[in-house]
Amino acid sequence: MERLIPLCVAVALTAAGTARAGCGPVEPQCEIPGGSYEIALPPAATDTAGDPSPIPAVLFLHGHGGSAKGVLRMRGMVEAVTARGYAVIAPNGARRPNGPRSWSFLPEFQGRDDFAFLPAVVSDAAARFDIDPQNTVLAGFSSGAFMVNYLACDQPETFAAYLPVSGGFWRSQPESCTGPARIYHSHGWRDGVVPLEGRILGGGRFTQGDIWAGLESWRDTMGCDTHAPDRIWQDGELSLRRWQCGADAELVFELFPGGHMVPPGWADRVIDWIEAGAGPQAETD
Incomplete structure (x- = not known):
């Protein structure tokens, strides 16, 4: 039996078979109160029994x-995620007055309540595309990664896991x-x-926080017995550290050699980690 997706149509297909779905016959953008999003579905949307x-x-x-x-133009990332059976949901940040789209993770940014908008x-998406809210993770790049950290800090139970890339907290970071x-x-x-x-940004009005200090804050929140990681390992050019502080309290820090970017192979690594539950297995150096 084929999956029926109400009120939407697949409007494009990548070479890997990823279905880019939309909420109308022409415009793929899905409108909800406060904003919009787009979505790419995995190539197979039924289980082994066909249901x-x-x-x-x-x-x-x-x-x-x-x-x-x-x-969704990040084809390498999108196709790697959808090939593993996951959808990619891409919401639009709200436009600030006379400015570009971004995320309101600090009160002084004002604008849309993104802490309510993202859930x-x-x-x-659950109603339109049968997305599983219990198995949805929140990821983001740069400004999006700052938003990921702040939502994880404020509403940790909203998503199954949090995957920030190139962003942490701002100063002063949450106590x-x-x-x-x-x-x-x-x-x-x-x-x-x-x-x-x-x-420091904006002539001293804003300060991006120290990533190391943010990791320390997370270890304190998770109740880790020690700040020393329980696993330290190298995977090619990647340097990784892991703190396992409880069933729902895990922190992995991946340091890659590049600059401000989503690193190659990121999608498969994080999905391996999500599906492992207890984090990637590695020997401590």
């Missing part, structure tokens, strides 16, 4: 000035978070846009 089953998803937030369309995107979460943080050693040590 529909809910689809896990990666909700991926674009960077400052980006868009949902821009996320609403998942709820809408504490609501509860533990599962987090896989990726960052480039040569990142000059969001340096590991942070930087």
Whole structure:
């Protein structure tokens, strides 16, 4: 039996068979109160028995000035995710007055309440496309990664896991978070846009936080017995550290040699981690 997707149509097909679905015969953008999103579905949307089953998803937030369309043009990432049976949901950040699209993770940014908007995107996608909210993770790049961290801090139970790439907290960072979460943080050693040590922006009005300090904050939130990682390993050019502090309290830090980017192979690595549950297996050096 083929999956029936109400009120939407597949409007494009990549070479790998990824179905880009939409909410109308012409415009793929799905409108909800407060904003919009686009979605790419996996090539197979039924289980082995041929019956529909809910689809896990990666909700991926674009960077400052980006868009949902821009996320779905990241074909390598999108096709790797959908090939593993996950949908990619790409919401649009809200436009600020006379500015580009971005995310309101700090109160002084004002604008749309993205802490409410992003769960609403998942709820809408669940109704339209049979997305599984219980198996949806929140990922984001740059400004989107800052939003991932702040939502994980404020509402840790909203998503199954959190996957920030090239973004953490801003100064002054939260004194504490609501509860533990599962987090896989990726960052480039040569990142000059969001340096590991942070930087000052807007003539001193804003300060990107120190990534290391953000990791310390997460370890405190997770109740880790020690700040020392329980696993340290090398995977090619990647340097990784892992703190397992409980069933729903896990932090993996992946340091890659590049700059401000989503690193090659990221999608498969994070999905391996999601599906392993207890994190990637590796020997401590």
